[in-house]
Amino acid sequence: MSTEAARRPDLGGQLLLETSVLRTLCLTVNSDGSELKYRILDDLVAENFYFPVTRTVFAAVSDLHRNGDQVVAQSLQDMLKVSAIDIPDDFYVEDLFRGELASMATLLGWIEILKSAAESGRVEARPSLEKTQPKAAKEAAAPAARPELESPAVSSSREVRPPSLPEPPKGTEPAGNDMLTPESGQWLGFLADLTKKQAERLKTGFSRFDAEWGGLLPGLVLLAGDDLDQLIDFLKQLVDQIAAECRGPCLYLSFERSKAALRLQTLSRLSGASSAEIEKGAFAGDSAKWQDIVRAGEHAVEWLQRIYVVEARPGLSVTRIRELRQGLLDSGAGAPRLVAVDNLDKLANESDLLHSVAELKELAETFGIVIVGAATELSIVHERSADMAATFHQENGKALVSISAGPTAKPTVLRFDHRRGTHRFDECTPPGA
Secondary structure (H helix, E strand, O other): OOHHHHHOOOHHHHHHHHHHHHHHHHHHOOOOOOHHHHHHHHHOOHHHOOOHHHHHHHHHHHHHHHOOOOOOHHHHHHHHHHOOOOOOOOOOHHHHHOOOOOOHHHHHHHHHHHHHHHHHOOOOOOOOOOOOOOHHHHHHHOOOOOOOOOOOOOOOOOOOOOOOOOOOOOOOOOOOOOOOOOOHHHHHHHHHHHHHHHOOOEOOOOHHHHHHHOOEOOEEEEEEEOOHHHHHHHHHHHHHHHHHHOOOOEEEEEOOOOHHHHHHHHHHHHHOOOHHHHHHOOOOOOOHHHHHHHHHHHHOHHHHOOEEEEEOOOOEOHHHHHHHHHHHHHHOOOOOOEEEEOOHHHEOOOOOHHHHHHHHHHHHHHHOOEEEEEEOOHHHHHOOOOOEEEEEEEEOOEEEEEEEOOOOOOOEEEEEEEEOOOOEEEEOOOOOO
16 A cells, blocks of 8 residues: 555545534534533644545634634535635535534544544645635536435434444543643633633522522532422422523423413412413403503513423423424524423433433533423432432421532522412521521
């Protein structure tokens, strides 16, 4: 074999590898706190990519992220249209924004392959960045319908790996890179990322909770209690108050109540009027009381635009939740800061509640978001994968919420007045305060 042939990569496998890395980046770049995103941006540079199109896309995404801009498929497509690079016929930008995320172990294997190939010189003879023939001209000369997209094969571990790629190293052990670079080169970026993480807590609107814990950090929060109606009242109020405080969208998955019922519940809580009376039309349309109710509803419009309610059917999968998140991104609304599930028992793995919890935990960690789920199975609060757990019970007419921030943390009890007629929780002053 000639030296030139030995240095030339398997182009099909190489393009698959590079697009897999870019897909992982594009699926996470708009999410705060994603370790997958930071790993790619910290470990790779444009020169690690063999193809001009993948080099250009990586550089564009890196620049947009550095400038604090949202990365969407249309902006990358527009950039490629005006660029002077050759685009393979089977490369589609929109494919970078759909599909399953790789695990960290898989990603580390891909990164190591890209870096070692560049450092060993196997991809030195890269194609020129100059375009030899516009893609549009190629398509005009030989029009071909784009093949139908098929769902990728997913392994039993629910991770997607391009075919013909070596197995990645297990765990998060050092990858063995012995290049000598001063730590100062990435130190400021490291500090900036950590500073950004400190502001990721979502204020709940419950003053005593926020004073104790500072809000909700990205992770999985479990709510458990015998009374599902009580859990749903609390969960919806929590989502509404977070939406009023944060600037990102919130996704509410409702198995138990319709959108109309939730709207009535919200209006009742905000106005202080009984939902039963509002629904049966107990107020005169021109009365001062009804006008107060309407004004309370109108004031909520500003933050309600950040809440997206899905009337979910039993059997909804965590994969579908990923797709709903991606749909918000594609629409321009942005990545959701919070996902709420009003009945975990009705997710796809209803026969195995702990499996559903594990999937939600993985989703929260992958995208750096808060996921709050409610269940009537009290033992769920002891699940070690939960970052925070709360158990609801009644005592002397009050709703007592026992909250633990981690499986070994000592619980703190908060007391609430739960006004069922208006679906409202009000914090109580602790005894002796």
